[in-house]
Amino acid sequence: MANLNGRARQENTYDAIVVGSGITGGWAAKELTQKGLKTLVLERGPMVRHLEDYPTATLDPWQTKYPQGQLPQEELAAHYPVQRRTNYTMTEYTKHFFVRDDQNPYVEENRFDWIRGYHVGGRSLTWGRQSYRHSPIDFEANAREGIGVDWPIRYEELAPWYDHVERFIGVSGQAEGLPQLPDGQYQPPMEMNCVEKAFKAKSEARFPERRITMGRTAHLTEPTEEQLSLGRTKCQYRNMCIRGCPFGGYYSSNSGGLVAAERTGNMVIRPGSIVTSLIYDEKAGKATGVRILDATTRQEEEFYADVVFLCASAFNSAWILMNSTSSRFPNGFGNGSDQLGRNVMDHHLGVGASGEAPEFADMYYSGRRPNGIYVPRFRNLGDAATKRSDYLRGFGYQGGASRPGWDRDLVKSGGDLTARGFGAARKATLSQPGPWIIGLGGFGEILPYEDNRITLNRDKTDEFGLPTLSMNVTIRENEIAMRRDMQTAAAEMLDAAGFRNVQGRDSGYSPGLGIHEMGTARMGRDPKTSVLNAHNQVHECKNVYVTDGAAMTSASCVNPSLTYMALTARAADHAVQARKRGDL
Amino acid sequence: MLNRRDAIRGGLALTVAAAATGWAGAATASALTWTPTALTLDQAHLLEVVAELIIPATDTPGARAAGVPQFIDRALANYYDKAQVEQLVGGLTRMDADARAAHGSVFTALTSQQQVELLTTYEQEAITLRTQASSQKNHFFPVLEDMVTVGYFTSEPGATVALQYDPVPGAYHGCVPLAEIGRAWATR
Numbered sequence: 001m002a003n004l005n006g007r008a009r010q011e012n013t014y015d016a017i018v019v020g021s022g023i024t025g026g027w028a029a030k031e032l033t034q035k036g037l038k039t040l041v042l043e044r045g046p047m048v049r050h051l052e053d054y055p056t057a058t059l060d061p062w063q064t065k066y067p068q069g070q071l072p073q074e075e076l077a078a079h080y081p082v083q084r085r086t087n088y089t090m091t092e093y094t095k096h097f098f099v100r101d102d103q104n105p106y107v108e109e110n111r112f113d114w115i116r117g118y119h120v121g122g123r124s125l126t127w128g129r130q131s132y133r134h135s136p137i138d139f140e141a142n143a144r145e146g147i148g149v150d151w152p153i154r155y156e157e158l159a160p161w162y163d164h165v166e167r168f169i170g171v172s173g174q175a176e177g178l179p180q181l182p183d184g185q186y187q188p189p190m191e192m193n194c195v196e197k198a199f200k201a202k203s204e205a206r207f208p209e210r211r212i213t214m215g216r217t218a219h220l221t222e223p224t225e226e227q228l229s230l231g232r233t234k235c236q237y238r239n240m241c242i243r244g245c246p247f248g249g250y251y252s253s254n255s256g257g258l259v260a261a262e263r264t265g266n267m268v269i270r271p272g273s274i275v276t277s278l279i280y281d282e283k284a285g286k287a288t289g290v291r292i293l294d295a296t297t298r299q300e301e302e303f304y305a306d307v308v309f310l311c312a313s314a315f316n317s318a319w320i321l322m323n324s325t326s327s328r329f330p331n332g333f334g335n336g337s338d339q340l341g342r343n344v345m346d347h348h349l350g351v352g353a354s355g356e357a358p359e360f361a362d363m364y365y366s367g368r369r370p371n372g373i374y375v376p377r378f379r380n381l382g383d384a385a386t387k388r389s390d391y392l393r394g395f396g397y398q399g400g401a402s403r404p405g406w407d408r409d410l411v412k413s414g415g416d417l418t419a420r421g422f423g424a425a426r427k428a429t430l431s432q433p434g435p436w437i438i439g440l441g442g443f444g445e446i447l448p449y450e451d452n453r454i455t456l457n458r459d460k461t462d463e464f465g466l467p468t469l470s471m472n473v474t475i476r477e478n479e480i481a482m483r484r485d486m487q488t489a490a491a492e493m494l495d496a497a498g499f500r501n502v503q504g505r506d507s508g509y510s511p512g513l514g515i516h517e518m519g520t521a522r523m524g525r526d527p528k529t530s531v532l533n534a535h536n537q538v539h540e541c542k543n544v545y546v547t548d549g550a551a552m553t554s555a556s557c558v559n560p561s562l563t564y565m566a567l568t569a570r571a572a573d574h575a576v577q578a579r580k581r582g583d584l
Numbered sequence: 585m586l587n588r589r590d591a592i593r594g595g596l597a598l599t600v601a602a603a604a605t606g607w608a609g610a611a612t613a614s615a616l617t618w619t620p621t622a623l624t625l626d627q628a629h630l631l632e633v634v635a636e637l638i639i640p641a642t643d644t645p646g647a648r649a650a651g652v653p654q655f656i657d658r659a660l661a662n663y664y665d666k667a668q669v670e671q672l673v674g675g676l677t678r679m680d681a682d683a684r685a686a687h688g689s690v691f692t693a694l695t696s697q698q699q700v701e702l703l704t705t706y707e708q709e710a711i712t713l714r715t716q717a718s719s720q721k722n723h724f725f726p727v728l729e730d731m732v733t734v735g736y737f738t739s740e741p742g743a744t745v746a747l748q749y750d751p752v753p754g755a756y757h758g759c760v761p762l763a764e765i766g767r768a769w770a771t772r
Contacts, residue, residue: 060751061738061771066663067655068734073665193758237753239772364765367756368772405768406737406747410730417711417726422638422703430737431644431746433768 009304014040014268016575017290017305019275019320022122023561024548024568025311026253026261027165031572032309033266037579040303041261042273042292044312045118048097048125050231050254054244056093069093078102085113086513089126093243097126105468107457112471113512116313120271121254123313123515124561126242129218129250129370130398131171132558133162133182137382142554145392148343148448149524151553152534155182161566168260169251169565170227172235172371173216181376181396181558187222189214190371194360195401195436199497200373206496209386210378210489215371215398218251218562230259239368250370272296276466277324278308278333278544286543286584290320293464307543307575307584311568314344314549315454318520319469321531321538321546322456332456334521334538339531341455343448343522344473345555347514349441351483351506353490355499357401357436364403364433372400375440375493377557379485391481392447395557397490399440403433438499442486445557447478448519452511473511483509516560518549536571543584547571618653622660622669626690627676628653633692634679637699638732645741647732655735672731675724743770 015037018028025041032039047053059069066072069092076084083098084090090098097117106114117123136155143150159182166185175183192200192214200212219235220227232248232255241250248255261267272295279289279302289304310317318341324333332340375397379388409415409430420426452473460468487504494502511517524530527539536551538544547568549560556563578584620628635647635656647653660669679702683691687698694702703725710723736742743749749770 058751060740060749061743062740064738067659067731068738070663072663191756191758196758237756238751362762364760364762365756365758366750366760366765366769367753368769369756369758402772403768405770405772406733410733411722411726412730417707417714420729422707422729423700424640424642427639427642427644427746430733431767433762 012302013289013304014038015305015579016040016307016309017042017303018309018311019290020122020310020312020316020548021120021253021258021269022311022313022548023124023127023253024564025122025309026124026257027565027568028309028311028545028547028572029261029267029269030168030257031569032576033261033264035572035576037266037307037576039261039267040305041258041267041269042275042290042303043120043122043269043271044274044295045120045122045271047269047271048120048244048254050244050248050252050259051246054246055096056243057240057246059093059243064092066092071095082113083115085510086115086515089115089242093240094126097242097244103463105460105462107460107468107470109470109472110474111510112473113510113515114315114471114517115512115515120258120269121252124251124253125244127252127561128515128559129241130374130559131166131169131173131184131216131218131562132374132376132396133184134158134556134558134563135180135182137180138554138556138558141393142448147392147554149522149526149529149553152523152525152530157534158563158566158570161570162562164569165562165565167224168226169218169256170220170223170232171216171562172214172219172221174214176211176213176376178211178376180378180381180394184216186216187220190217190219190221190369192373193365193401194363195357195438196373198357198359199401199438199494199499202497203493207378207493210493211376213374213376215374217371219249219370230256232256235370237367237369239370241370273301274464274466275312275320276300277320279304280324280326280328280333280541282326282328285541287541293466295464298464306579307545309568309572309575310544310546310550311548314518314520314552315469317546317548317550318454319456319467321521323467329540334531334540334544336527336540337529337531339450339522339524339529341520342450342453343519344452344454344471344511344517345446345448345519345552346473346511347443347516347555347557347559348446348475348479348483348509348511349443349514350509351444351486351490352397352399352439352441353487353494353502353504354437354439355494355502357438357499360436372398374398388485391478391485393445393478393482393557395442395444395482395486397440397442397486399438401436401438403436405433406430408434438494440490440493442483442490443514443557443559444479444482444486445555446475446511448522448554449476454520471512475509475511516549516555518552518555518560521546521550522553523551524553535574536567537574542578543575545571545575620654620657623657623673623676627673628657630676630679630690630692631656633699634676634703634728635732635735637696637703638729639736644746647736650736650739650741652732652735652739655739656731659731659735668727671722671724672728675728678724737770 235249377394379394521531639647706725747770
């Protein structure tokens, strides 16, 4: 271990260290540096600079190396057996933003789809951008139902931080006044197309409690001065977001938080830095910094700070805590509760319904909207009318209507061979859009189960000799019962709107596929049953904050990144104040 | 526009429609203007003819002008696995064998009507194979047809002339008369 003294130690000393540069790391960096802290951001992967490092962002369809930018089966099987499982993440356009599975092993005691990217910006470059607030119901549910532990905060405590985050990142959306999906600070919503508007009118007439709104998404539709000054501009409706946006149309760490942090002059960012553990000072009873392994030189190094933010993603922040053992923390850092690595949650999906719209054959759309429609949760809202006897919590739907393009009759699209033919007639048919289709897909809440857990394998190491994770996560009766309703209710809505050939479907779900893994170091009121307190501090070591998905006490059914960002901004403010008071 | 399903069910001779929809003359192949990597010169020549039959030049460019044969040759060299390559090359070999058996010369030397008849036979075989639930085998023809289709509509002429492509739309309008837009978008 490199023990540094004197000047060398001083050079490696900062006010704050942020581990990870993704959607929460970027926010921790921004908030801490803007509040005056000299901050070191450690990222295990390589640098990705906004605009400069989006190599595929403007590729046209005819410029790809492979057909439709799809990777050869051999390459997928050899290097991306997990990353390919989503069927959309792993392409020629995107592969540099996802890990190579053969270089980043883990053990699947039960199948777990761990989809991730190791580079500056992390998954903030490739996220789905849907941005919803948790509701008061979400923060109260565990306590009311006796599930897991109670959230140590309530909606009102996070609301101003949601405001703060939404104003900075820019969220386009429609205020709806629904208690189960609080409104936020929105730029103008994107437009529904003809079929979606008709669906909304007809389905809401039959099911008024199932509101249909425009997706709330972290895209700029009316940028603020602040956003423009950072070099971001309006969404251009290219829908190539996952390649990185040359317009800064959607929020990423790279185009937002890290740029703001950089401009303060208070940030140092060090890519290629794999944080292996926290350094704990037994005498002082606090963390003094972190140890890293330099990914290039493979040398160990130490960095020091008054406060450490773990923003490395739910599983990797938990990994760092598990790997940080000492005589004070023999079972992992701050793990007196034995809750570290437990209560893994995600959102279960892959279930819903689709149909065909016979109307509007003469209508189409222009632009590629990187967003869809949203149906906020309408089950178990606390009243008798929405109460389900077969499961707890609820789900939301994401969906949309569109006209399929030229690829609709391909064998892989399920094309009907008897209908397609060949020659000029088929060419003419495919040069026109296909009939409208519409679909709804559910995102369901998963309850926290203590035995849904990840553990550390000290005997199975990766190429750096570091321990790997073992995943043991399954969904249970509550989720399975919910899935039946998710399918039925979606089909009901499409039927009510008069769509044809309405078909419910459940294409299956394996944990992780929602790419919303969370819960591995939960917040709670009691150090005996939770890892983090109400301000995301490790109960047992107050100068370590964990503000990514690990902190989540329950999952809600909404996309979680907005909540992670709000928790991070709130925790950063707390850390700055506490440090000022000498309380860390 | 020919309704393919009705035509097949009604037992219509597809060649009647073929003459009316631009297939005529498609068989007149010129010398290769490119050097194949995965295919032989004869196979590449055959592929040019078949690709143009599948997506002919009409008021917009056809498969050959769009570089589809080169696209497929490249994919055979760097993308498709061994089984897929064998299936496609086997299909090309069979087309020549069938052409010789029926008409005494290779596929490219047949009249366009004879070529279309052979492709129609393959199409019917593929449909029959598909309806046999026990069959695990894919017919080569739909696979070839899909390759041509992907190659064509992702080519610059296919995307920007047969379809329309807007790299930077700048805005989204959800309800626009199709007549104002004209053709399907190349990307979504």
